[in-house]
Amino acid sequence: MSTPGSTGATAVSSTGTLGRARDEQGRNTSLAGFDASAPLLQVTDLNVRFPTEDGLVHAVRGVDYTLRSGEVLGIVGESGSGKSVTSLAVMGLLPGSARVTGSVKYRGQELLGQSDRSLSRVRGKGVSMIFQDPMTSLDPVYKVGAQIQETLRVHDKSLSSKAAEARAADLLELVGIPNAAERVHSYPHEFSGGMRQRVVIAIAMANQPEVIIADEPTTALDVTVQAQILEVLQTALSETGAAMVMITHDLGVVAGIADRVLVMYAGRPVEIGSVEDIYYEPRMPYTLGLLGSLPRIDSTTRERLTPIVGTPPSLLNMPPGCPFAPRCPLHIAECDEAEPERFQVGPGHTAACIRTEQVAGAHGHAAEVFSKTADDATPVDETMPADLAVAEGGRDAAAPVTPPGDQVEPAAGTPGGTGSLISSPTSPTNGDRA
Amino acid sequence: MSAPTTERTADGAPGRGEPILSVRGLEKHFPIKGGGLIKRTVGAVRAVDGVDLDLYPGEVLGLVGESGCGKSTTGRAILNLQPATAGSVTFQGRELVGLDRKAMRPLRRDIQLVFQDPYASLNPRLPVFDIVAEPLVIHGLTKDDKELRSRVRELVETVGLNPEHTNRYPAEFSGGQRQRIGIARALALQPKVLVLDEPVSALDVSIQAGVINLLEDLKNELGLSYLFIAHDLSVVRHISDRVAVMYLGRIIEVADQEELFSRPAHPYTQALLSAIPLPDPRRERARQRIIITGDVPSPANPPSGCRFRTRCQKFANVLSDGEREICMTVDPKLETRGTGHLNACHYAEATSVL
Numbered sequence: 001m002s003t004p005g006s007t008g009a010t011a012v013s014s015t016g017t018l019g020r021a022r023d024e025q026g027r028n029t030s031l032a033g034f035d036a037s038a039p040l041l042q043v044t045d046l047n048v049r050f051p052t053e054d055g056l057v058h059a060v061r062g063v064d065y066t067l068r069s070g071e072v073l074g075i076v077g078e079s080g081s082g083k084s085v086t087s088l089a090v091m092g093l094l095p096g097s098a099r100v101t102g103s104v105k106y107r108g109q110e111l112l113g114q115s116d117r118s119l120s121r122v123r124g125k126g127v128s129m130i131f132q133d134p135m136t137s138l139d140p141v142y143k144v145g146a147q148i149q150e151t152l153r154v155h156d157k158s159l160s161s162k163a164a165e166a167r168a169a170d171l172l173e174l175v176g177i178p179n180a181a182e183r184v185h186s187y188p189h190e191f192s193g194g195m196r197q198r199v200v201i202a203i204a205m206a207n208q209p210e211v212i213i214a215d216e217p218t219t220a221l222d223v224t225v226q227a228q229i230l231e232v233l234q235t236a237l238s239e240t241g242a243a244m245v246m247i248t249h250d251l252g253v254v255a256g257i258a259d260r261v262l263v264m265y266a267g268r269p270v271e272i273g274s275v276e277d278i279y280y281e282p283r284m285p286y287t288l289g290l291l292g293s294l295p296r297i298d299s300t301t302r303e304r305l306t307p308i309v310g311t312p313p314s315l316l317n318m319p320p321g322c323p324f325a326p327r328c329p330l331h332i333a334e335c336d337e338a339e340p341e342r343f344q345v346g347p348g349h350t351a352a353c354i355r356t357e358q359v360a361g362a363h364g365h366a367a368e369v370f371s372k373t374a375d376d377a378t379p380v381d382e383t384m385p386a387d388l389a390v391a392e393g394g395r396d397a398a399a400p401v402t403p404p405g406d407q408v409e410p411a412a413g414t415p416g417g418t419g420s421l422i423s424s425p426t427s428p429t430n431g432d433r434a
Numbered sequence: 435m436s437a438p439t440t441e442r443t444a445d446g447a448p449g450r451g452e453p454i455l456s457v458r459g460l461e462k463h464f465p466i467k468g469g470g471l472i473k474r475t476v477g478a479v480r481a482v483d484g485v486d487l488d489l490y491p492g493e494v495l496g497l498v499g500e501s502g503c504g505k506s507t508t509g510r511a512i513l514n515l516q517p518a519t520a521g522s523v524t525f526q527g528r529e530l531v532g533l534d535r536k537a538m539r540p541l542r543r544d545i546q547l548v549f550q551d552p553y554a555s556l557n558p559r560l561p562v563f564d565i566v567a568e569p570l571v572i573h574g575l576t577k578d579d580k581e582l583r584s585r586v587r588e589l590v591e592t593v594g595l596n597p598e599h600t601n602r603y604p605a606e607f608s609g610g611q612r613q614r615i616g617i618a619r620a621l622a623l624q625p626k627v628l629v630l631d632e633p634v635s636a637l638d639v640s641i642q643a644g645v646i647n648l649l650e651d652l653k654n655e656l657g658l659s660y661l662f663i664a665h666d667l668s669v670v671r672h673i674s675d676r677v678a679v680m681y682l683g684r685i686i687e688v689a690d691q692e693e694l695f696s697r698p699a700h701p702y703t704q705a706l707l708s709a710i711p712l713p714d715p716r717r718e719r720a721r722q723r724i725i726i727t728g729d730v731p732s733p734a735n736p737p738s739g740c741r742f743r744t745r746c747q748k749f750a751n752v753l754s755d756g757e758r759e760i761c762m763t764v765d766p767k768l769e770t771r772g773t774g775h776l777n778a779c780h781y782a783e784a785t786s787v788l
Binding site for chain 1: 500501608610638639640641642643644646647650665666667668669671672673692695696705706707708709710711712713714715716717718719723725726727729730788
């Protein structure tokens with residue numbers, strides 16, 4: 001642990017220490033299909049299924065996005081919405097049992113289906129990743145300097161160990177670790193949580209990647225430390241010129257850092273747009289509901305929050321129709337017929353809802369749409385939409401169109417019957433540690 | 435906002451009435467044992483180190499701070515779940531510190547606790563009915579089985595769950611529903627005070643909002659008082675009447691909600707408020723952030739004088755060497771210092787940071 005007096009200097013010199021490391025001979029041409037003019041990262045129809053005892057869990061159901069150079073794409077959603085699984089699939093880090101289909105192209109090179117060996121050439125150098133928990137993403141038995149040097153030397157065999165150590169110290173200094181030249185000899189346990197996350201960021205930016213995927217990088221940290229780390233991330237982006245995919249459940253973090261936002265629900269993107277579109281003119285009722293359920297630190301009036309009733313559906317047996325329909329105040333019969341595609345609702349703004357005009361009328365004020373069903377605290381009775389009553393009975397039953405008699409008493413007597421992956425949506429470890 | 439209204443006192447409390455729960459000089463120290471064969475106490479983690487609080491009937495007092503500041507320990511010491519090292523806790527004029535389990539039991543009817551983690555705080559092997567009925571059975575509050583059934587049914591309905599489902603086990607409920615079960619259990623004995631220890635921080639936002647609304651409704655309908663412990667200041671602002679900010683085992687600022695959020699006077703409160711990202715891109719990007727450096731010092735060895743000085747931006751960048759002297763030597767007391775509310779900073783200055 002750091003000493004009481006240790007201070008993490010957040011002012012970081014932008015002398016461009018990393019600039020000289022930009023490799024001349026072009027990067028990552030080693031995989032087939034490299035095309036410098038191709039989009040930086042293109043994910044098309046990504047699907048991830050996990051076989052479980054209860055059946056196939058369809059955790060990611062058709063994710064499409066394109067990451068442009070230099071931009072920050074925020075991916076938001078509640079726990080269990082598939083945000084992290086999406087990014088692990090992009091990095092090829094899912095367990096072998098996962099069934100991944102679709103396409104992930106980095107500069108035209110297909111990453112899906114590559115061997116671990118060839119992916120290693122891209123990981124860390126083309127696309128690098130920052131994980132949520134800095135307590136577990138560093139190896140406790142190696143000094144932090146050694147862990148940074150490993151990242152450097154694995155991509156540049158000609159780098160001498162002396163040069164690597166010097167670069168490691170430079171990197172630590174860049175992410176605001178005081179006495180960097182000495183701290184390279186420290187072990188991870190000698191750092192506090194915020195300092196460890198700085199080390200993780202240093203590792204992620206070590207090889208000047210073009211894409212950094214940050215999976216809840218500040219969720220495990222206190223707010224004052226979160227503010228420090230968000231600054232370091234901005235530094236990392238300006239130093240490396242990388243584009244970033246920022247995965248978080250914190251709508252405040254995304255508002256500050258993202259250029260575009262992708263909202264995920266039940267394994268699918270339900271709305272994509274510029275950060276202003278999403279926050280001020282959302283078109284998908286789920287996005288609207290999410291914003292309305294947030295208590296605001298800057299609000300002087302104490303408006304009642306507008307919760308979204310019910311819980312996300314089980315990804316085990318998805319009903320036909322819109323997965324949000326059981327919780328949606330704008331739900332009509334048509335919503336249950338087919339899952340809507342994402343429709344164009346504005347320039348660069350798409351939303352997966354057939355009633356976007358009704359959402360548009362609210363102009364981001366959730367209470368106007370959600371007021372009728374907002375009273376989540378009332379006892380369950382016939383006047384409530386099916387969602388709350390259904391949600392009580394375990395998520396297997398979340399479909400309002402479940403054939404009668406199929407499962408009259410859903411989930412009763414089968415504790416944990418929804419499988420480990422399904423129980424994760426409300427896992428406390430993924431909670432709202434803002 | 436303007437200066438506090440006249441009928442409010444310096445800590446933002448309504449000037450009339452007696453506090454229902456009163457905490458004075460509360461301390462909870464955990465011994466650090468040395469190595470070797472004979473374990474000797476070589477020091478103490480001063481988790482709670484002199485906390486004063488008053489909770490008035492019908493109010494929500496938010497207790498906020500970062501992890502490790504001692505807010506949860508304060509809650510547990512108040513309830514006598516972890517005996518306090520020193521200080522006094524009086525509930526309706528009765529001293530709680532030093533009471534043994536048996537003497538404490540009748541008082542537990544009046545002060546109940548809702549835990550943070552709805553996955554760990556419910557016995558996985560008991561059906562929900564038994565979980566909610568347990569306090570009623572232990573305290574012998576229902577005369578027969580029929581009354582017990584109707585009382586549990588009523589409680590479960592109060593928290594917005596379907597009473598048909600009380601034969602199910604906690605594992606069959608989602609996080610938000612489990613937290614409602616925990617609240618139903620806490621309400622079973624018709625308490626006057628609820629200590630809520632991070633009751634919504636394990637929940638997703640859309641679920642969290644429902645539980646917050648429920649807590650507000652219950653407070654209004656049942657006339658409860660809450661000590662609401664949380665690290666999420668947005669939630670605390672939404673639900674609290676007054677807010678106390680903790681740092682390293684001490685309360686460093688107390689004021690009514692409006693006052694604290696619009697005119698924070700302690701540099702730590704200012705930094706804390708300024709660090710919270712706003713879910714509003716234009717306002718968020720236009721903000722000036724006060725970023726404090728470093729991490730929370732060890733509570734086993736707090737800095738001399740003001741405990742916040744090692745991270746204080748004012749100390750580091752604004753004050754002269756002469757002015758710093760007092761920060762390093764004198765422990766600031768909780769006083770108003772002309773800011774209109776209690777704070778513990780020698781150079782307190784109320785400013786808006788949101």
